[in-house]
Amino acid sequence: MSAPTASHVGAVRDKLLSMLSIPFGRLLPTLVPPPVDLTGKVAIITGGNSGIGLEVGIGLAKQGATVYLASRNVSKTEEAVSEIVSKVPASKGRVKSLTLDTSSFASVRAFSKNWDSLDAKIDILFHNAGTGSGGQDFSPEGFPVLYATNFVGSFLLTYLLESHLSEDARVILTSSTAHYGGAFSSDFSLKSIKEDYEPGYHIPAALAKAGVVPPDGANYVQTKGMQVAFAKLLQEHFDRKAAEAGTPSRRIAHAFSPGFVATPIYGKLEETGFSVDPLFWMLRMTNTVLAVSARQGASTGVWLACTKDNAVAGKGMGGAYWDRMNRRLSNVDMMSKDNLERFWVRWEADAGVEWR
Numbered sequence: 001m002s003a004p005t006a007s008h009v010g011a012v013r014d015k016l017l018s019m020l021s022i023p024f025g026r027l028l029p030t031l032v033p034p035p036v037d038l039t040g041k042v043a044i045i046t047g048g049n050s051g052i053g054l055e056v057g058i059g060l061a062k063q064g065a066t067v068y069l070a071s072r073n074v075s076k077t078e079e080a081v082s083e084i085v086s087k088v089p090a091s092k093g094r095v096k097s098l099t100l101d102t103s104s105f106a107s108v109r110a111f112s113k114n115w116d117s118l119d120a121k122i123d124i125l126f127h128n129a130g131t132g133s134g135g136q137d138f139s140p141e142g143f144p145v146l147y148a149t150n151f152v153g154s155f156l157l158t159y160l161l162e163s164h165l166s167e168d169a170r171v172i173l174t175s176s177t178a179h180y181g182g183a184f185s186s187d188f189s190l191k192s193i194k195e196d197y198e199p200g201y202h203i204p205a206a207l208a209k210a211g212v213v214p215p216d217g218a219n220y221v222q223t224k225g226m227q228v229a230f231a232k233l234l235q236e237h238f239d240r241k242a243a244e245a246g247t248p249s250r251r252i253a254h255a256f257s258p259g260f261v262a263t264p265i266y267g268k269l270e271e272t273g274f275s276v277d278p279l280f281w282m283l284r285m286t287n288t289v290l291a292v293s294a295r296q297g298a299s300t301g302v303w304l305a306c307t308k309d310n311a312v313a314g315k316g317m318g319g320a321y322w323d324r325m326n327r328r329l330s331n332v333d334m335m336s337k338d339n340l341e342r343f344w345v346r347w348e349a350d351a352g353v354e355w356r
């Protein structure tokens with residue numbers, strides 16, 4: 001076995017710091033991202049009608065952005081638009097709703113086609129839609145619902161919208177401290193697997209039991225790890241494209257953990273019992289007492305979406321994982337380049353696209 005390196009030690013330290021903010025988040029100082037003028041900027045927030053996404057919408061609208069809330073429930077999204085306008089009256093006419101179900105490729109493609117007809121540039125693409133429930137269900141295209149909703153639909157959406165991204169666009173992903181629980185095999189399939197859970201890809205291999213449907217928590221941690229990997233690989237993609245075009249690389253991708261946040265997501269886990277899914281059971285039972293507000297949870301994401309801080313937006317600084325407005329080492333930083341690149345090949349296979 002090889003000796004731990006400085007980055008391994010750093011990753012363990014950062015994991016502990018992130019874990020500690022779960023029970024003690026409410027005791028930590030309030031995060032207040034300094035405002036940035038976003039007048040004329042356009043943002044899309046997936047899952048923007050509730051919880052953290054809604055607070056991101058309020059935060060960006062306050063700073064002058066035009067905000068599109070992209071969610072699957074139209075009436076709930078219209079209510080969210082009204083809520084933002086009532087809290088930020090100056091945003092009237094600048095906050096809009098669009099329909100998107102990230103778990104369905106057909107819906108993702110329809111969204112992108114609709115955006116083609118709007119032909120508007122995108123300055124901030126905020127992948128926030130997420131679920132902790134999926135159970136035994138598979139998406140219309142045959143993927144575990146959690147994987148489809150939390151990850152691979154966003155991969156396809158980013159691919160389809162790439163031509164609309166402005167030169168200095170930001171792609172931000174709401175990941176989770178739970179990503180540290182993700183565990184990927186070095187030889188997961190590079191071909192698409194449907195109507196099944198692949199150990200070492202959809203769920204940590206150690207949690208796979210023959211014939212047993214994995215708990216949602218096992219599936220969730222993997223999707224959150226993939227988001228962190230995507231931020232890193234997408235940044236490399238942006239940098240490569242800019243180099244090929246002979247222009248400076250100005251597009252930025254980052255993933256962040258919002259911490260442990262009191263949002264409706266825990267109410268949607270009502271069926272989760274301790275024996276089935278101890279992680280989600282514990283979070284469900286304690287969120288009203290320990291979790292921070294949705295505004296606090298959103299603050300790191302709002303900051304990443306617009307700050308000019310060199311640590312976020314400077315040359316070579318993209319592709320990172322953040323918690324409480326601090327750059328942190330992630331599980332992904334411990335992966336070899338070869339292992340990391342396997343993800344992109346598999347995501348292309350699952351999304352049915354070639355994206356180089």
Ligand SMILES: NC(=O)c1ccc[n+]([C@@H]2O[C@H](COP(=O)([O-])OP(=O)(O)OC[C@H]3O[C@@H](n4cnc5c(N)ncnc54)[C@H](OP(=O)(O)O)[C@@H]3O)[C@@H](O)[C@H]2O)c1
Nearest residue numbers: 047050051052101102103128129130176260261263264265
């Ligand atoms: N709360 C936490 O402690 C915590 C911690 C770490 C990470 N996160 C992440 O934060 C993000 C936001 O979650 P939240 O806590 O704010 O929960 P939330 O209030 O339930 O918000 C989740 C949003 O995602 C939407 N969504 C779910 N499935 C979708 C689909 N198939 N297509 C489009 N939209 C979909 C939901 O819409 P519906 O209302 O229609 O379901 C809702 O708008 C998620 O990615 C979650 O994993 C949360």
